[in-house]
Amino acid sequence: MLFDQPTRAAAADDFGHLVHRTPHAVLPPASAADVASAVHWAADHGLRFAPQGRRHSVFGRSQVDGGVVAEMTTLRTVHAVEDDRVVVDAGATWRDVLAKTLPRVPAGLPDYLDLSVGGTLAVGGVGAQISRTGALSDNVLEMEVVTGRGEILECSHGDLFDxxxxxxxxxxxxxxxxxxxxxxxxxxxxHLLVYPDLPTMLADQRLLAGDDRFAAVQGAVLAAPDGGWTFRLDAVADTEADLTGLSDDRRHAQVVTMTQLDHLDRLAQLERALRANGQWSLPHPWLTTFVGDVVVEAVVTAELDRLTPADLGPFGQVVVSAFRGRAVTSPLLRLPADSLCFTFNLIRIPASGEAAERLVAANRDVYERIRDAGGTLYPASALPMSGADWRDHFGPAFDRFGAAKEEFDPGHVLTPGYEVF
Ligand SMILES: Cc1cc2nc3c(=O)[nH]c(=O)nc-3n(C[C@H](O)[C@H](O)[C@H](O)COP(=O)(O)OP(=O)(O)OC[C@H]3O[C@@H](n4cnc5c(N)ncnc54)[C@H](O)[C@@H]3O)c2cc1C
Structure with missing residues (x-):
């Protein structure tokens, strides 16, 4: 275990740069047995314990005040690759995994490749192909897990798995x-398609959700130079698709062919730009949610009316992407009841950190309005959540979740940063 100040300070930060909790010690594990020993050690000393992947949480969720943190990225081997499956250590990134599996890709792959496998599975994992494949957590076949009791268990179904x-x-x-x-x-x-307004973009997303001409369709609202909003769909197919029946402004349509890897790694370009201008290290008060089809137009219109382009930032965007809710089966990934759902994400990249506290408070207000409209939270979000909020969030799934907590982590040792239990 490492106790030096720089290592502990690094473990007290994440991509959000909003919450800082310094651990007592940091473990760089060499095996699952090391993780299990450290969980025992923490429990014996009355300390809490959390795994850290790539620290892309935005609200201190992998931090532990005075406790022990495991730097899971030291376990990052990609093991056996077969036609239909791959075995990986949880600290591997998606970039590590793809380097071994292409031209096959993990079903449910997220849109950003520098997250850890374990950190993504812990929230669910949502990517552009979700309508076709479901979430990442729907496509994990087996896991090796160290429980809060410090046991190493394998699971492929049942209470622990779920x-x-x-x-x-x-x-x-x-x-x-x-x-x-x-x-x-x-x-x-x-295919980059531009729309004059939100209703037209939403109508095309509904149309495309009903056919298979694209493998993935993602919608975005961006701040326009004139102060208004620009509406855009990013639709991907193996070959050039037939755009018949779509209502985009065809004069602005662009069709670009690229390698699969360039496409999967498309957020690397944004990362490079933000690192170059210093915004990568500023606070990131992001909010990610799911909204049902019936209310999406009213919810997004109302939130765009409240949102200022400055609070989104020139590199920020509002993601509004349709997907078939039925594709997702993981019991703890909570979605609205509608058969067609939309991700609604405020990817706020403001040009300075001054407004961070106000934007976290604004996230809480947006979340409450969305929840009241039947929407749900994607937990990788920057906002305070109480135990009662989480109970409400998990709804009918909470009792089974709570029973599993009592069975596998009765001392409530694990991952206090979410404040669920
Ligand atoms: C730039 C960026 C792009 C993103 N893109 C996507 C996307 O396309 N799709 C998507 O679904 N999400 C996306 N997210 C959200 C991201 O999936 C979550 O924040 C995820 O939890 C971060 O993974 P991480 O490896 O950085 O984990 P960390 O931030 O280190 O940890 C996240 C949580 O998972 C827990 N955890 C970490 N490792 C393990 C483990 N091995 N076992 C159990 N629990 C663990 C931690 O304790 C913590 O609670 C993005 C976030 C950022 C900042």
Whole structure:
């Protein structure tokens, strides 16, 4: 275990740069057995314990005040690759995994490749192909888990499996996972379609959700230079798609062919730009939610009316993307009841950190309005949540989740940063 100040300070920060809790010690594990020993050690000393992946949480969720943190990225081997599955250590990033699996890709792959496998499974994992494949947590076949009792267990179904997938690190620390792979073309064709307004963009998303001409469709609202909003769909297919029946402004449509890897790694360009201008290290008060089809137009319109382009920032965007709710089956990944759901994310990248506190408070207000409209939270979000909020969030799934907590982490040792239990 490491006790030096720089290591502990690094473990007290994350991508949000909003919450800082300094641990007593940091473990760079060499095996699942090391993680298990450290959980025992923490419990024996009355300390809490949390795994940290790539620290891309935005609200201190992988931090532990005065406790022990495991730097899971020291466990990052990609083991056996077969036609339909890959076995990986939980600290591997998606970039590490793809380097071994392409031209096959993990089903449910997220849109950003520098997250850890374990950290993504802990929240669920949502990517552009969610309508086709479901979430990442729907596509994990087996996991090796260290429980809050310090036992190393394997699971592929049942209470432990269901409480670890999208279980916010509350029940166990994932040390290894077997993930389903799907074939992918070597190149993709990306269609950027521009819309005059929100209703027209939403109507096309509904149309496209009902057919299979694109493998993935993502919608975004961006601040326009004139102070208004620009509405855009980013739709991907293996070859150039037939755009018949769509209502985009065809004069602005762009079709670009690129390699599959360039497409999967498309957020690297944004990261480079933000690192170059210093905004990567500023606070990131992001909010990610799911909204049902019936209310999406009213909810997004009202939130855009409240949002100022400055609070979103020139590199920020509002994500509004349709997906079939039925595709998601993980019990703890909570979605609205509608068969068609929309991700509604405020990717706030303000040009300075001054407004961070106000924007976290604004996130809480947006969340409450969305919840009251039947929407749900994607827990990788910057806002305070109480135990009662989480009970409400998990709804009918909470009792089974709570029972698993009592069975596998009765001392409530694990992952206090979410404040669920
Ligand atoms: C730039 C950026 C892009 C993103 N893109 C996407 C996206 O496309 N799709 C998507 O779904 N999400 C996305 N997210 C959200 C991201 O999935 C979550 O924040 C995720 O939890 C971060 O993973 P991490 O490896 O950085 O984990 P950390 O931030 O280190 O940890 C996150 C949580 O998971 C727990 N945890 C970490 N490792 C393990 C483990 N091995 N076992 C159990 N629990 C563990 C931690 O204790 C903590 O509670 C993005 C976030 C950022 C900042």
């Amino acid at each position: 409480a670890v997938r999208a279980g916010l690190g509350q029940i166990g620390i994932i040390t290894r996972a077997t993930l389903a792979l799907v074939p992918a073309a070597t190149h993709v064709c990306r």
